[in-house]
Amino acid sequence: METIVLEFPAGQPAQGRALVGVVASGDLEVLLEANAANRTVVNITTSVDGKGRLWQAVLERIFGDGSLPAAKLEINDSGATPGVVQMRIGQVFEQLKSTGGA
Amino acid sequence: MDTRQLLERQSFIELDARSRAKRLLDKGTFSELLDPFQRVTSPWLMRQGIVTQADDGMVVARGTIDGEPAVVLGIDGGFQGGSMGEVSAAKIAGSLELAAEDNRNGIPTRAVILFETGGVRLQEANLGLAAIAEIHAGIVDLRRYQPVIGITAGPIGCYGGMSIAAGLCSYLIGTREARLGLNGPAVIEQEAGIAEFDSRDRPMIWSFTGCEQRHRTGLVDDYVADDADAMRAAVIDLFRAGRPEACRSERVAGFLARLSEVDPGVQATPEQVAAIYGKGFQS
Numbered sequence: 001m002e003t004i005v006l007e008f009p010a011g012q013p014a015q016g017r018a019l020v021g022v023v024a025s026g027d028l029e030v031l032l033e034a035n036a037a038n039r040t041v042v043n044i045t046t047s048v049d050g051k052g053r054l055w056q057a058v059l060e061r062i063f064g065d066g067s068l069p070a071a072k073l074e075i076n077d078s079g080a081t082p083g084v085v086q087m088r089i090g091q092v093f094e095q096l097k098s099t100g101g102a
Numbered sequence: 103m104d105t106r107q108l109l110e111r112q113s114f115i116e117l118d119a120r121s122r123a124k125r126l127l128d129k130g131t132f133s134e135l136l137d138p139f140q141r142v143t144s145p146w147l148m149r150q151g152i153v154t155q156a157d158d159g160m161v162v163a164r165g166t167i168d169g170e171p172a173v174v175l176g177i178d179g180g181f182q183g184g185s186m187g188e189v190s191a192a193k194i195a196g197s198l199e200l201a202a203e204d205n206r207n208g209i210p211t212r213a214v215i216l217f218e219t220g221g222v223r224l225q226e227a228n229l230g231l232a233a234i235a236e237i238h239a240g241i242v243d244l245r246r247y248q249p250v251i252g253i254t255a256g257p258i259g260c261y262g263g264m265s266i267a268a269g270l271c272s273y274l275i276g277t278r279e280a281r282l283g284l285n286g287p288a289v290i291e292q293e294a295g296i297a298e299f300d301s302r303d304r305p306m307i308w309s310f311t312g313c314e315q316r317h318r319t320g321l322v323d324d325y326v327a328d329d330a331d332a333m334r335a336a337v338i339d340l341f342r343a344g345r346p347e348a349c350r351s352e353r354v355a356g357f358l359a360r361l362s363e364v365d366p367g368v369q370a371t372p373e374q375v376a377a378i379y380g381k382g383f384q385s
Contacts, residue, residue, distance in 0.1 A: 001151040019138050022118055023155040024180030031138060031156055047153050076153050 002049045006059055009066030010040040018095040021088045028077040028085060030092045035070040046077040058082045062089055069096070112330040115255050115279055119176030122216055122255075123163035125330040126174050126337055131165030136193060144187045146226045155181045160190035162197050168338045171204070171211045173197050179218030179258035186264060187223040191233030198240030198250075205247035212248040214337060215241075215271065218255070220286065221262015234263040241270045242351075249273055249345050251337055254313065255328070256280035269321070270351050273340045275333070276313025276322040283311040309372040319379035321350070356383030 013034045021029040035041060040063055044055055062068070073089070080088070114122060124132045136142050138156035147154050159181030163174040175194045177184045186194075194215065204211035222230040241250050252271035254260040256279030260268050265284050268274055276282060285293070287301035300306060309315060317325035326336045363378045364370075 001148075001153060017139060019156070022178055022180040023153055023159075023182075027180065029138075029155055033139070045153050074156070076155055078153055 002046055002052070004044040004046070004052050004055055006042045006044070006056060008040045008042070008059065008063035010035070010038055010063065010068055010070035011066065012069055013037050014069035014071040014096060016096060018092050020091045020095055023076045023078045025078055026080055026084065028075055028080040028088055030088050031074040032092045032096060033072045035072045037070050038066075040068065040071050040073065042073040042075060044075040044077060046075075046079075048077070048079050054082065058085055059089075062086060068093060107329075111328075111332075113328050114330045114333045115257060115277065115328050117330065118180070119159075119161045119178040119216060119218070120163070122330075123161050123174040123176045126214055126334050127163060127165035127167060127172065128169065133164050135162040135164060135197070142189055142193075144189050144223075144226065146188065146229070147182075150225050152182075152225065158187060158189040158193070159184065160193045162193050167212070167214070167334075168341055170341070171209055172214065173201055173211060174214045174216065176216040177218045182223055184217075184219035184258050185223035186219060186221065186230045186234055186237075187226040188229035188233055190223075191230055191237060195233055195236035195240045198237065198244050202240065202244040202247065205244070210248060212250070212341060213244055214251045214253065215267070216253050216255070217260035217264055217268050218258040219260055219262070219264045220258065221264050231263065234267065237264075237267050238270055241267060245270070245272045245345065245349060249341055249343070251275065251340055253333065253337070254280040254282055255333070259283075259311075261286050270349070272346055272349055273323045273343075274321070274350075275324045275326055275336055275340075276316055277326055277328050278312065278314050279328060280313045281308065281311040282313060282316050282321065287311075310370075310375070315372055315376065318376045320382055321379070350383070353383040359383075 017033045019031050021027055023029045042059060141156050143154040144158050159178040161176040166172055175197055201211040201213050244250050249272040251273050252268045253275045255277050259281035261283055265282055287307050290299040291301040313322050316322040324336050326332050360378055
């Protein structure tokens, strides 16, 4: 198990909060809450050790251009592939838009 | 179920615990106690190098069912096999105790438990077992006032100490996908030998412990298709039926009479079990 904290540029604070996913094998849980403007912080706890650079690269693709709302994300990961990670993060922002949060 | 029904229905089994609770409660009445953002997680898993889930795999949903106050306790089978840790089991036990307290104060709160669990979480050993005992006590307390309905929908099914909890419920609902048993197939094979129970033989396992057979043998009260609307309708019907004359666990004499008809010297078959248990448990 390993804990990784990453920071990215972002837009205005996210409105509300949202949750998607389950900490099941090959899946992950993402909790999204608002953060102060212009900064997104991602706290990752993952069952797979030694993949810090991979997380950095995958999340850089999602958050790198700073266009998403500023959020605090908590990720609890049980060995999800990069594709699943990308899909779940997309889903959590989608949920934020559609329901105004969980 | 024909093709059109199959395409139009919303599978209950495919929903996660939170969505299942939402579908069972009256529309728009869902609210959650100890929701994931309160982060009441297992204090034991991290120390053993295991990633936690923010709700410890347990959803406590309040709302109404058929207009009456209700709590739905949904176990998430995906997280640690739906196993009962100190926190997840305490969320169920505490909710049942509060529901019974409601009833003593004139509020007719009823409970539905979604059993998707292998039983105790081995990493939390005695704490989980102690909390499962509290769940048992909570069900027995609450069922004096309102029916307590258990559902095991699959894919995990219901095993271990939580199968006892399922047996204590006023009513139990199962689907074809779900299995119900005290010991899992691998444990039975390990203890009794492969000639007794081959844990790789899935049709054989379902023929004995699948909920179709459990319904045939009177251990499951309602056998429902994998359809979220049908599941909600079954729950409402059972609540409207009210408390049973006697709960399954109160029919001791009837069960002993059936058990006395079983010849342990002969290899059991599903048909033979159905022939004996199908007579019912009236004493």
